[in-house]
Amino acid sequence: MTMDRLLFGDNQFFGINHMSEQKARAQAMRFQDIEVVLEVLDAAYEAGLRTFMCTTHERIAEICDAARLRPERYPELVFFPGMPYAHKYANAVTERGMVGAVRQFVPDEGILSSVVRGGRSLARKDVEGLITLLVDAEMRMFEGLPTPVVFLQNVVVDLLLGLEFTEAFAVFARHVRERYGAEPGFITMNLPSLVQALEDAGIEEPVVCANINKIGFRMSGGIDAYLDVLEQHRCRAIAMSVFASGAIPPREALEWIADIPAVESVVFGASSTAHIESTVRIARELWGQVSDPVRNARRNGSVLDMRHHQLGLASLMGDE
Amino acid sequence: MDTHRTYTRNDSPQLRPLKVAVIGLGKMGLSHLSIIKPHPDVTLTAVCDASKLVLEVLHKYTGVEVYSDATRMLAAVETDAVVVATPTASHLDLVSAAVDAGKHVFCEKPLTLRPEDSLALVRAAHTRQVHHQVGYHYRFVAAFQECKRLLDAGAVGRVVHAQAEAYGPVILKTSGSTWRSRRDQGGGCLYDYAAHPIDLLNWYLGEPLSVSGTVMGTILSAETEDEVYATIRYPEGVSSQLSVNWSDESQRKMSTRVRIWGTHGTIDVDRQECQVYLRGPDVPDGYHQGWNVRYTTDLSNPVNHYVRGEEYSAQLDYFVDRCLDRSSGAMVEGSGAADFASAAQTDEVIGMLLRDRDSGTATARPDVAVRTAPPSRSGRTARPGRLRRVGATARKILAR
Known part of the structure; x- marks a missing residue:
């Protein structure tokens, strides 16, 4: 599975801005209307972006509906869902407690009820069952849409990583592969220790999305440890927060990332056509292409000169 | 002789790693656990919670020693420090027990529900010479x-x-x-x-x-x-x-x-x-x-390990550094984390706010009843003392 060079993210749609709460609020107001969100998505698609990396925020369901209703609008678009939408769970835990929250989100609460009420001990298959039920509940909104990579969100990944509950990663990976034919992905703020833990759990060369930026913002373990892991090609990396929420100018940020060959993709968010286009322009200068024409052509069913594309891709990807 | 005396600050510096136990595995407790466990200078000794389910999952999948009774855990497990993240009403007993056993304590906020209880903990922590910090992140x-x-x-x-x-x-x-x-x-x-x-x-x-x-x-x-x-x-x-x-x-x-x-x-x-x-x-x-x-x-x-914001990790990194008797990069020079004494000040202000709410003092329009305290739960009867001056308008309202 090849991943596009440039992926479009969704933080801007949900009032998430790591630099300014005022800006975050302005964005939340602007994107209240789903049509405005879709207009920006249209602009991203128009600019050549073909992957939408998103959370499982309930409003994403509206975007999924739009993509299903009008397949001609985004014929080549693929989704990289990241689950769960953490605040949804955090608020539920505050309101209903740990067990109450799981109950709220597990559609079939048979497993949990029999354990909680029956007082029997929890078997491994119960935990595995719970994890897969939670994944399925989050995936429901993407039904009928291509989701070649399915991510576990960073708060959950980093919590499980800290607890050393690494078996959950293996369960997630297995389920995502078997049930959705997708590659499991992991978002983290602790890339070096996560890659080690995933290797220990038997997940080789995992797709990992992490902050990778020139100033080392939110790169726990340190920028050097990150670069070591990347140089050893121990993961397929997607870089996020490349601009460190605006602390690094776009060209400088992308040029720095382009020098790290192990970074396969960059995910970025933008709320204006101008920003999207300028980022795509810089990325094209650096990598030639922002999406994978081979995969997109396959999806469209058109005939391609594969030899030509392989040559093209080889020159784009440098030594890869 | 108190076996834990050797770990306190006035003696030789703490030897690495710092042995830490966590009491309370709700939202904050799990978050603290996932930050403290992978800390390079920490060995997690045990966890304690009232939920059998949470304990069972953690024991089965992460191998950690689990207890459902904090007193038993403190008696059975050799540990240098304790993180307390239970509901606030239980802080006084748990923190007292930990401090009396000579453990350094990181406690979730607020420290206790009564300022005088918090001050008692401040005195105890000073007497036992343990490090104390409260989660004002x-x-x-x-x-x-x-x-x-x-x-x-x-x-x-x-x-x-x-x-x-x-x-x-x-x-x-x-x-x-x-x-x-x-x-x-x-x-x-x-x-x-x-x-x-x-x-x-x-x-x-x-x-x-x-x-x-x-x-x-x-x-x-x-x-x-x-x-x-x-x-x-x-x-x-x-x-x-x-x-x-x-x-x-x-x-x-x-x-x-x-x-x-x-x-x-x-x-x-x-x-x-x-x-x-x-x-x-x-x-x-x-x-x-x-x-x-x-x-x-x-x-x-x-x-060291990021879970949900630098501040949550930084406060625990700082606590570990202090317990190991060394300075930390996590805090600005000359300022400080919230220790029991400053947390007791916060509890004091909370106490003042509660007393002020109940005092019923306010300057009223001459014809209006003043009620600054919240309505009683039944919504029908107000407690004596809350109505200071009942004017004509208020009488009409109350008569309805």
Whole structure:
């Protein structure tokens, strides 16, 4: 599975801005209307972006509906869902407690009820069952849409990583592969220790999305440890927060990332056509292409000169 | 002889690793556990919680030693430090037991439900010479630290007024089934939310003299307040205002902000940025007259293991460093994490707010009954003493 060079993210749609709460609020107001969100998505698609990396925020369901209703609008678009939408769970835990929250989100609460009420001990298959039920509940909104990579969100990944509950990663990976034919992905703020833990759990060369930026913002373990892991090609990396929420100018940020060959993709968010286009322009200068024409052509069913594309891709990807 | 005496500060420095146990595995406890467990200088000794399910999963999948009784755990497990993250009502007993056993303690906020209990813990911790810290994590947010640094440097001159606000979407429905909705357990907006901006005000302005105009209103909760507003006064005419509401759905998550007015400028700080306007002669290095903005992105230091914000990790990194008797990069020089003493000050202010709410003092329109305390739960009868002066209008209202 090849991943596009440039992926479009969704933080801007949900009032998430790591630099300014005022800006975050302005964005939340602007994107209240789903049509405005879709207009920006249209602009991203128009600019050549073909992957939408998103959370499982309930409003994403509206975007999924739009993509299903009008397949001609985004014929080549693929989704990289990241689950769960953490605040949804955090608020539920505050309101209903740990067990109450799981109950709220597990559609079939048979497993949990029999354990909680029956007082029997929890078997491994119960935990595995719970994890897969939670994944399925989050995936429901993407039904009928291509989701070649399915991510576990960073708060959950980093919590499980800290607890050393690494078996959950293996369960997630297995389920995502078997049930959705997708590659499991992991978002983290602790890339070096996560890659080690995933290797220990038997997940080789995992797709990992992490902050990778020139100033080392939110790169726990340190920028050097990150670069070591990347140089050893121990993961397929997607870089996020490349601009460190605006602390690094776009060209400088992308040029720095382009020098790290192990970074396969960059995910970025933008709320204006101008920003999207300028980022795509810089990325094209650096990598030639922002999406994978081979995969997109396959999806469209058109005939391609594969030899030509392989040559093209080889020159784009440098030594890869 | 006390076997744990050798780990305390006045003796030889603590040998690595620091042995830590965690009591309470709710939202905060699990978060603390996932930060402390992978810490390079920590060995996790055991965890304790009332939920059998949580213990079972953790034991089965992470191999950690589990206890359902904290007293038994403290007796059975050799540990240097304890993280307490249980509902607030249980802090006094658990922290006392841990301190008496000579353990360093990191306790979730607020420290206790009664200022005198918190002061007892301060005395105990001093007697036992253990390290003590309370989870007022905003002190570890880089932008709030920058504000402290600017105030200490006198950048805005003499402070005249501050405004501390916290809003968030915790209680959005009338239901609610956890301890956070129960006053006797330490639930409610005052303990859960307002404690943070109160701690920041104490940190920035010092201990207050008095509080007045306290409003604690119920919006959706059955037993507790959902909003807290008050005026707080300090020596030399300095004042602050507190405004807190945890039933504000317009916020994506808890949003805390402090604004400070001084004779030589203003500071407006939240989790993301510190906006500073300076017009005085003492402009700190890197700042200039007029507007300045510093972002958390630029100010944050890396942490050992990131879970949900640098501040949560930084406060525990700092605690571990202190227990191991060394300085930490997690805290600005000259400032400090919230220890039991400063947490007791926060509990004192919380106590003052509760007394002020119940005091019924307010200046009324001559014909209006004054009721500053929240309505009784039945909504029909008001307690004696709350109605100070019943005028004609009020009589009409009450007669309905």
